[in-house]
Amino acid sequence: MTATARGSEFAVELRSVSKTYRSGPEPVVGLDEVSLGFPRGTFTAIMGPSGSGKSTLLRAAAGLEGIDDGQVLVDGTELGGLKDKELTVLRRERIGFVFQSFNLLPSLTAAQNVALPPKLAGRRPGKAEVLAALASVGLAERAGHRPGELSGGQQQRVAIARALISRPAVVLADEPTGALDTRSGREVLALLRGLADDPGRAVVMVTHDPVSASYADRVVFLTDGHLAGSIDDPTAEQVAARMTSLEALAC
Template identity: 65%
Template sequence: MERLETVVELTSVSKHYAHGVVALEDVSVGFRQGTFTAVMGPSGSGKSTLLQCAAGLDRPTSGRVVVDGRDLTTMGERKLTRLRRDRVGFVFQAFNLLPSLTAAQNVGLPLRLTGRRPDPELIGQSLEAVGLGDRARHRPAELSGGQQQRVAIARALVTRPAVLFADEPTGALDTGTSRDVLRLLRGLADAHAQTIVMVTHDPVAAAYADRVLFLADGRLHGELPDPTAETVTSRMLLLEEAC
């Protein structure tokens, strides 16, 4: 598949907190349409901060973040909230589904939050995309952990986001279920040109990506194209020794 334009671009992004804490320092990286990128690094390396700045959840101290052609660093809070709502999808380790709602109702929540009436066909398409077209009327308690995470992914996709950010999306799942979710994410990138950026600590999970970015002490320490679990593990060991 031809890779198209850069959907997310960070230019010289730094994030400093009080008391001299540096979470990110001069990070420049882009994420192209239809690519699946994993972000890895030791604890405290800045992985989650990178994700939050790229997604517009946190503002960098300096630098520029562009998502879907729009500069987040110059946006007011109202426009930034609208962009996150309409063009950015989020999946986290916790599924964050409302227990009293069906799968379809949970998927439709982002549309309701925008003041739009949920389109049953659109919701059905999102559930079909994650292999749960026959579970629309099931509530979270009637679904397995992997199925609940699939509903969370369908919810993130229902607005047709430019980019899907995933923070340890398989962290609460067993090994077999994790692989099912990772294959789903891989398929979304391949079949639907969905841009995906995933933070993970698992080399096996990272091996599903097109490339792996490595962070340490808030700085980029290279990337690995076409990763395998073995090559990722080796790079992580070298990185941890260097730190």
């Protein structure tokens, strides 16, 4: 594996990353020389108008999207020099994923869903390890329940526990509250907020919701594949105002 700055302050860092899609009649810029770091112990929200590059950035940070130029580093390891198998191992061990759809296997219990990633990696996690992951999201007592026996918010919390089982350097969340009611969504956001208090971990969330973004330490804005500023210690009102401005410019 091609390692660089082990011990870096950033759990994930993008250095002059560019990505252009050329499958349509006209090339579409996904990212244009974006340089951005996500420090450990922080919670960052990514926002921008439709087509601004939010999903491209998240996928590039996860090594799920090939880039044209630049570097992506996860936990100090540059992704560009990795073979496919090495990249798969890094994603499995150093990155936790949380999606809008919970992606739980309906036939498995909560505990079995949480244990699945390490099992796929050839490691059998101990019962105490799995229960600790569920306890960290407040669901230790629901370990034996299947997804159909859990609420949407509880299913998303199981998905977060599954993301945490490998003790990742970064948790990447893509619209994690999009399928939840307001109360469940706020519970999930509070949980993500707490995860970022771990000094060894960063949480990065793509969202369209200013209230969700207000849980973060910092909101980073994108437009047309470019960085368009950021807000530290954001309020929902500040985020909404900035988004209104960016959307007006995009029209």
